[in-house]
Amino acid sequence: MTADEVDALIMALPGAEHGTAYGHPCWRIAGKFLTRLRAEDDSLALDVGSIERRDMLVEVDPEVFHITDHYRAYAYALIRIERVDPDWLKTELASRWRKVAPAKLKKAHPEMAGAAEPT
DSSP states (O other): HHHHHHHHHHTTSSTTTEEEETTTTEEEEETEEEEEETTTTTEEEOSOOOOOOOOOHHOTTTEEOOOOGTTTTTTTEETTTTOOOOOHHHHHHHHHHHHHHHHHHHOOOOOHHHOOOOO
16 A cells, blocks of 8 residues: 555544654544555554554564554554555444544444444
């Protein structure tokens, strides 16, 4: 995927908007942080739910997933966008959307509540 394709995928989510986090461009859902693209390595920093899951992803597919010391204590995986499967990323972003979207936005978009959980 390219950065433009990632942007289009994220901006298709209800309530998605561009923002900044710690001086870096990011994407937000109704003002809440969703993810950001690390310019230094074209990797998406995304909370994948748990450190155990993140570690499993890195172990199973290190060509796609990696971490740096900065993220070691958090459930964030760094995802190389040029190597990630677009369908996997779309599912993962929908899962993350369900965790950060406010109740009013979820109620307005019930189609998002039925999306499959990531594997």
